[in-house]
Amino acid sequence: MSLVGARVIRKEDPNLITGRGQFVDDVQLAGTAHMAFVRSIEAHATIKSIDSTAALECDGVIGVWTAQDLNLAALPGVPGLQRPPLAMGKVRFVGEAVAVVVAEDRYVAADAAELVFVDYEPLPVVTNINDALQPEASLLFEEVGSNTVFEMPTPDDFQSVFDDAPHTSSVHIVNNRCAPAPMETHACLADHGPSGLTLWASFQAPHHLRNTVSGWLGIAQDQCRVITPDVGGGFGAKVNWTPDLFVAPILSKLLGRPVKYTQTRSECMTQMYHGRAQEQDVDIAYDADGQILALRVLVYQDCGGYPDPTGMGLPALTTTMAAGCYVIPNVSVAWKNIVTNTTPVAAYRGAGRPEASYLIERAIDLIAYDLEIDPLVVRRKNFIPPESFPYATHSEIAVYDSGNFAGALDELLNIMDNDAIRAEQQENLADPAKPLLGVGFASWLEIAGFGPPGSLEGFGHLGSWESVQIRIQPDGSAIVYTGASPHGQGTVTTFAQIAADYLGIDFDKISVRHGDTATIPQGIGTLGSRSVAVGGEGVKTASVRIADRAKRIAAHLLEANPDDIEVANGNFSVKGTPAQNVSWGEVAWASFRPLEIPEDMEPGSLDNTVLQQVPNFSFPSGAYACVVEIDKETGDTRVRDMYLVDDCGTVISPMLAEGQVHGGVAQGIAQALYEEVRYDENGQPTTATFMDYLIPAAPELPNFTSGRTNTPTPNNTLGAKGIGESGSVGAPPAVINAVVDGLHHLGVTHVDMPANPQKIWRILQGGVT
Amino acid sequence: MIPAKFDYKPASSAEEAILLLQEYGDEAKVIAGGHSLLPLMKLRLANPEVIIDIGEIQDLSFIEERDDHIAVGALTRHRLVEHSDLLRENVPLLAHAASHVGDPQVRNRGTIGGSLCHGDPASDLPAVVLATRATLIIRSQTGEREVAADDFFTDFWETAVNPAELLMEIRFPKVGDQPWAFQKFSRRAQDWAIVGCAVQHGSNPGIGMINMGSIPVRSSVAEEALRSGNAVIDVASVADEGLSPPSDIHAEVDYRRHLARVLLGRALS
């Protein structure tokens, strides 16, 4: 039986559900000191002076340091705009680290941090894109001369196409700023002794961290070991260069003892880089049948107080994917990176692609409203046909690998009763006691499986491959080591499934290890929905190589021809004579004994390392539908049903694939209806607790009805595409299209996220649309 | 999320707690379930130097029938209130409202006394105390005094309980078969109300409003309209009259006023 595609139980769970997981904060080293940051209470100010006297007098305080004291280099980042680990003369967002305290315990450190007196000279604050772009706006980086720190103009705005088009629509879209808020906040523990540095971190890419930190500290990579133990979620936000990762090793070396930092939840809300935070001007031109003629997108990316390289790159992904599943002959894209006095912005589940699917799927519905035709008809009319793959888009980055967009939509209409919902919608409209119903669709597509050579190097990674090493143990069990660095995805399970199939070793005799640069050859990490499509393929490559060698050893032991050897159920046998067999354990044992293997083989050959490459990205796609109920009196808007058809090609673990979709869709619903990071006019965060930042929980979420189509990718032999970010890409447009549908009888064609009840009530009152 | 340094003093009786309160004066705070006080301390919005824990005083946790009222000890957890047959029968509004406080973890720790002494206009139970016209029993070293619900909530997060006093019990008049209703508008199941209302019908009907002022308030205008036998729609339309609801990131003033009218209309229908 094939394990790929089987509903196996997660290997990770027994540890986690019995409380035996080990997260960074669980690691206890003797003599550990604790670090706390003094954080800016101003959004934009110059620092006149810092007085640590009172803090230094606290019992248990070991020291207080400022940027001047430590003389630190800036963090890796955008040249000229790098973030200092501790503020240098000026602060640019509330929560920016100004000084660092180390004490005997966490509590003393927190108390002492409160006692450090920082004298600020406040500067005018810009908290949003609009304010930042005003001619008189206060500048975050005077030396740049503008709050627009980078601009990518369009080569052609296709104005003549728009001028000649029979119809056009335009919309200004706000893609709301979200906080990643993983269950485990960020944490690190540095032990920098005479023989080097060991750094435990709650991080998604241990080798990337090792390479970067060792370079920044000026120590050799062999002397720097990074361990990412169990990590409780990251959503893309645990690959950023935050000050603690660099300051802790410095202070550990200085003090000669381990130094630990665990982010509080309040800190997490302002320190962990936010996501989305885009505004977009979208214009679309089409003919009377809804055939799209041109799309024009200008993205304004709010980068926060310090532009992060990934954050600045988000609009590149948005504009690359802006045309979605559609044939659009003329696509014009441009973007601006803008700094504001807010938390920096970087990757958050989907990273640039939810912003793309949202804009194009909103634009499709605008066409339908303008022409008064069914939005599904507009979609079908413009879909890229299944026979036109590989499909070259307007962007050099994206050559779509495979897809069947009409097929996914057909399947969606199979699993829902659209006609019945439409009938109910009409009934409810007439009945004052019933809520308004809205139905929204999204045919979405995203770019995943990062990736082909060059795709991650631009973001500072060593490569775009993923490493896998498989070592057969003498008893015939196997250990798979990988540079993928899962933090909730279940990769230990999926990689073991793949290895079990291609090695022919029992699933229960395969362990998968990750997250330690001392034991894993090299690695890139878990991000960009790449683990299965790149690393998983690597597991297969290494497994096939090892199985071939094992067959030769088996043939030698059985005195048969290697070509006649089959492996099944943990046994090698001669084709046609199953009684002639030898177990995996016997073959493994023999592989370490020079006298028992073929003369031309070396002992220990059942060990293989691959840096797996893939030729292209994978492009997962799908069709989602959402049904919302809107309370006619209060505007309260709830998701009643969510229908989800995903196409990620070959599914390794159906349960984990569903789990990824459910989690992503929950985050998508959250963005569409609940979550929004906000600041007041002084740049003070007003949503920095879970009381005010509304993460929905199970009671707010509907049951999900799922379907699936299967269009394998040609870019790996498994045929598997990424699934980790799909839900967060597909859900927001489906939900908002549903909200707009429910309000369209009032003339509404767009509602910005989050569609909260007050906003909807104002619309119901005849206010803004 | 790390509170400032404090001293911890467990009290084994109300008397001991009051003595400790006297000893430490303004620097001390009583802690019951801790579900309002601890978050404030962790955000360093409250920094008491001494915490007097009354959580283990069993005598203060009870639900008893006494003549025309049900007495509920200040330390009774929301969960016990929610599941009490005595309350379901005699003060059903209270039992029902308690089931809407936070989530099961909160209800297992939070106490009715803590909820009232915190004096948060966004909390559910103060509205019930107002609607049912309950009486609160406060003890100091010199003895006990009774305070009417209307005199209990004095200012933002301030109540009639003085620094060296303890809330002992709350007496809810039995309401018999009189109808009641509770409406809570919130975004998430575990959230505080954006607006809510608690209605107790009877000879002197009570309408307690949630999150419609800087302190827990009743809607006197709507109560008067209800007493005068006005139609539901007319009573509901004055729900917010005379009240000054707050404005925050979840709801501005006009939306709160609107919600108050809608929710009272639903409560009365």
Ligand SMILES: Cc1cc2nc3c(=O)[nH]c(=O)nc-3n(C[C@H](O)[C@H](O)[C@H](O)COP(=O)(O)OP(=O)(O)OC[C@H]3O[C@@H](n4cnc5c(N)ncnc54)[C@H](O)[C@@H]3O)c2cc1C
């Ligand atoms: C996640 C979460 C969700 C919540 N949701 C809701 C909700 O939906 N609705 C709602 O109404 N509440 C909600 N709450 C608050 C909850 O009801 C609290 O339990 C309650 O407000 C306080 O009760 P406590 O026993 O925990 O009080 P504590 O926090 O221990 O004390 C609160 C205050 O009262 C004082 N105090 C306590 N007992 C006495 C006494 N006997 N005499 C004098 N002073 C006293 C304390 O000194 C303190 O100032 C929520 C809380 C949390 C953490």
